[in-house]
Amino acid sequence: MKKVFFGLLAIVLLCSHDMFLKMDNYFLDPNTNAAIQLFNGTFEKSENVIDRNRMLDMSLVGNGQRIQVDSAQWTEKDSITFLNFKTGGPGTWVAGVSTAAKNIALDAKSFNDYLEHDGVVDMLEWRKENNALDQDAVEKYSKHVKTIFQVGEELSDDWKTALGYPIEFIPQENPYDIHAGHSLKVQLLYKGKPLANQLVIIGSDVSGESSMVEHSHDGGEPHTHKSGETPDHDHNSGLQLRTDDAGTLEFEITNAGVWHMRTIYMVQSEEEGLTHESNWATLTFAVGSGHSAAHGTDKDEDHHAHEEESFPSYIFLLVSLVIVAGLFFYFKSKKK
Amino acid sequence: MYIKPVGASFSLLVMLLFPMLLLAHDVSSGDQQILDSGGLLSYIWVGAKHMLTGYDHLLFLAGVIFFLKGFRDILKFITVFTIGHSITLLGGTYLGVQVNEYLIDAIIALSVLYKGFENLEGFKKLGTRAPNLLMMVFLFGLIHGLGLSTRLQTFDMGQDQFLLKIISFNVGVELGQIVALIPIILLINLWRDKASYEAFYKASNVYLIIAGICLFVYQMYGYFNGH
Structure with a gap:
């Protein structure tokens, strides 16, 4: 009975509960009303809202300033949490939400399933190699999400501001200065330091319809998944890359539209009453079709306006x- | 009504060139926001705005009007152009036909060049007969419509009332076209009887050729370097 309870609890609390900051439009006019949506579920569908008291930080960074958003600015509708705000001056803005940690107890099977389906493969491998697949787990988890959007036409450097979250993605180039056909390098920081060899899953959404970028598994044929398709590995679908020693990864922007990336970094915990601790990070941004790009992304001097x-x-x-x-x-x- | 030749030609010129102030007539964040927050009327508005700022469409139409005499002729040719671009705008968008925006804009630029060349009797000078103008206007109408469709498809339109949104955008394009054409037609026709009209006619059509070439090169440059 206890196992069934933990299993159900795991499904409710963890299955597909990625968190993303999303926008209907990532290209906004200066000084106009806009809304950021906090999805808790999948990138396509939010399944529940986040309690306000779980939000440790909600920040908007633009025009060289970091603005702490008051929780009163959040509203809820149809399982989506909305942040209504007024854009400031032109520039490339970043918004972030960091949630407080929660604990969850899972029986061994539920924990293994969750590790497999949510892409926490390193921990699963460790459990296999160390004959720990039968061990129950008590995991502390927290989520830290960011979105980058463009206000007006003028690009600024606010997009690369580190928000100081336990784990966060930081692009190495302004996503609004590139377009399809170019690659984007992104760094993953854990406690402010580059996180090496971490699995990151990347997808894109064209015209409101989610599509995972072309990818392959175990050397198989490259393929993509359309929205609504139910592949046998859906939580891990998308381009799967690992960060290098500098915590960076580079991928090609194959199409204009909204791009999202996610990772779950899990370690074993020494804390009393816990077995594991995980930090979840996501990043969303859009790549427009009307913006010019840098040719040779590594050379700043090659950037054209x-x-x-x-x-x-x-x-x-x-x-x-x-x-x-x-x-x-x-x-x-x-x-x- | 007397219009001073130089002043009037300048007015017409500014009118013809005004769309170039908004050179790229690209999808802007403002337009996407208008579409997000408004209903079908917002699609009409953005369609009209797009036509009014779509310098290549207007330059081509100005070239067509230069060639025509009489309101009936103008109505006939504009109707054919409208039917042409409506077919590809509605059909292309509804079916999700994707074409490269640089290439389609490059072909539209060639239509501007073509009209200037034809107006200056380029075909006659080459010793060949110009293709039937009505047919060419229809053909170019199809191409311009595909260009408009390409722009419309860069918007996030959602799935609700999809066809109605496309139709609304098309209605907006037609309204924008009417608003833009009225002053152009009036000025060209008022100018027609003046002594300096021939010089203005030649200057404007040589400009259409130059503009067509420049726009073509600009789009091809974008095609090879912008991707």
Whole structure:
């Protein structure tokens, strides 16, 4: 009976309960009302809301300032938690939410299933290798999520602000300065230091329909999964990469749209009453189709500006005026 | 009504070139927000705005109007252009036909070049007959519609009232087209009887050729370097 209870509890509390910060539109106008949605479930569907008292930090960073958001600004609707806020000046903003830790007790089987289906494969391997698959677990877990969005046209450096969460993704390049066809390097920090050899799962969402980026398993044929498809490995679907010694990973942005990445870092705990501790991190951002990009992502000097900035309209207008006026007077004088 | 030649030509020029102030007529965050927060009316608004800021569409239409005489002719050709772009705008978006935005805009740029070339009797000078204009306007209408469809598909439209949203955007495009064409038609027709019209006609159409070439090069540059 106890095992059944723990199993059900595990399903309710953990199964698919990734947390993401999402937006309907990642390209916002300055000084306008906007909303950030906190999804707790999957990237596609939020299954419940987060208690306000669990939110240790909710920050908005833009225009060089970090703003602590008051919990009164959150509202709930249809299992989604909304943060209504007013955008500030132009720039690339970052928002983050960090939750307080909670404990969960799981029987051995439920814990193994959870490790397998949520991509905590290193801990599962360890349990296999050390004949610990039959050990129950009491896990302390907390979630730390971020989203990066663009306000106005002007790019700024706020996107790379470390929020100081126990675990967090930090892009090494402004996602709003690149577009499909370019690669993006992202660093994963754990307690402020690069986290090496950590599995990260990456997906993208085009026009509201989630699609996992092309990937393969065990050397098999590359493939993708469409929304609604139920693959036999759905929680781990997507591009699976491991961070290098510097805690970074690099992946190709294959399409414009919303991109999301997630990881769960779990360690064994020495804390009394606990067996494990996990920290969950996600990051979302959008890659537009109308922004120019850096060619050769490693070279800052190769960055070229936004298309509209790189070719000022007034120059076009002036040149056009000069051409037509010149031609007009030329043809007029020729007629005489 | 008397319009000073230089002043009027300048006005027309500014009117023809105004869309270039918004060079890329790209999907903006503001437009996406308007669509997110408004209903079908917001699609009409964004469609109209897109047409009014779509310099390549308007340059082509201005080229067509230069060639035509009389309101009936203008109505006929604009109707054919409208039917053409509506077919691909509605069909292309509904069926999710994806084309490369740089390539389709490059072809649209060639339509601007084509019209200037034809207006200056380029085909005659080459010793060949120009293709049937009505057919060409219809063909270019299809291409322009595909360009509009490509832009519309870069918006996150959701699934609700999908077809109605496309139709609303198309209605907006037509309204924007009417708003843009009225002053262009008026000014060209008022100018037609003036002594300097020939010089203005030549200057404007040579400009269409130059603009077409420049836009084509610009889009191809974007195609090869922007991806």
